[in-house]
Amino acid sequence: MNILAPVRRDRVLAELPQCLRKEAALHGHKDFHPRVTCACQEHRTGTVGRFKISKVIVVGDLSVGKTCLINRFCKDTFDKNYKATIGVDFEMERFEVLGIPFSLQLWDTAGQERFKCIASTYYRGAQAIIIVFNLNDVASLEHTKQWLADALKENDPSSVLLFLVGSKKDLSTPAQYALMEKDALQVAQEMKAEYWAVSSLTGENVREFFFRVAALTFEANVLAELEKSGARRIGDVVRINSDDSNLYLTASKKKPTCCP
Ligand SMILES: Nc1nc2c(ncn2[C@@H]2O[C@H](COP(=O)(O)OP(=O)(O)OP(=O)(O)O)[C@@H](O)[C@H]2O)c(=O)[nH]1
Numbered sequence: 121m122n123i124l125a126p127v128r129r130d131r132v133l134a135e136l137p138q139c140l141r142k143e144a145a146l147h148g149h150k151d152f153h154p155r156v157t158c159a160c161q162e163h164r165t166g167t168v169g170r171f172k173i174s175k176v177i178v179v180g181d182l183s184v185g186k187t188c189l190i191n192r193f194c195k196d197t198f199d200k201n202y203k204a205t206i207g208v209d210f211e212m213e214r215f216e217v218l219g220i221p222f223s224l225q226l227w228d229t230a231g232q233e234r235f236k237c238i239a240s241t242y243y244r245g246a247q248a249i250i251i252v253f254n255l256n257d258v259a260s261l262e263h264t265k266q267w268l269a270d271a272l273k274e275n276d277p278s279s280v281l282l283f284l285v286g287s288k289k290d291l292s293t294p295a296q297y298a299l300m301e302k303d304a305l306q307v308a309q310e311m312k313a314e315y316w317a318v319s320s321l322t323g324e325n326v327r328e329f330f331f332r333v334a335a336l337t338f339e340a341n342v343l344a345e346l347e348k349s350g351a352r353r354i355g356d357v358v359r360i361n362s363d364d365s366n367l368y369l370t371a372s373k374k375k376p377t378c379c380p
């Protein structure tokens with residue numbers, strides 16, 4: 121019995137959402153990796169789509185707008201009054217990517233120094249890290265490197281996806297924004313993060329950003345699953361082949377037809 125509610129129609133991704141700026145993108149491909157598209161068509165995505173929930177943590181200075189960003193996407197609300205997050209909070213978001221159900225657990229952490237200790241205990245096991253800064257406060261951009269370093273202490277830097285997000289875009293003039301964007305792009309390139317600029321007040325780029333997070337996290341998960349099952353297959357072939365060469369032929373026939 122499926123006790124989960126169906127995925128909302130506005131959480132269905134049939135294509136890869138595009139990056140904001142090519143200079144600071146995790147990848148610039150127009151479509152999902154062909155192996156991922158193929159695996160989804162053949163429903164060979166392993167644990168992705170069945171049990172797996174991907175953890176995403178959101179970090180950054182106090183009052184940069186982390187909670188508002190999550191609330192704008194998950195609840196389509198905006199609160200102009202500041203209420204500090206105490207420790208952590210989380211929201212679940214369910215998507216359907218290329219026909220496969222996919223869930224993100226969005227962890228909203230506290231930026232205030234006195235709660236940082238509690239919040240950092242929840243950093244472990246993240247598949248994506250979203251580092252938020254205020255586009256109108258250059259110090260908050262400078263602090264992103266420290267936030268990243270702290271989050272990476274608890275995670276594997278080689279497999280985690282990074283996003284650098286400038287918030288409160290509605291508060292900057294085009295000239296101010298252009299200046300800040302130049303610095304932010306540089307920081308994003310140094311971190312190997314994908315850069316986004318959003319406004320939770322107007323909603324600008326919020327949905328596009330989270331769709332991109334969902335899509336890239338999904339893609340990375342499916343590729344990792346394929347790699348794992350590929351390694352298992354190669355291991356099996358070596359073992360079987362040493363006993364009976366005919367079985368090697370049987371095993372290789374089982375290979376999927378459409379994947380490169
Ligand atoms: N104008 C404008 N104000 C925003 C935006 N996003 C957040 N704010 C305001 O900034 C303040 C802080 O927002 P929060 O989302 O609570 O900040 P936070 O990063 O979660 O703060 P901590 O929980 O203490 O770490 C609030 O008063 C929000 O209304 C935005 O896009 N535009």
Ligand SMILES: [Mg+2]
Pocket residue numbers: 186187188203204205228229230231
């Ligand atoms: Mg908060």
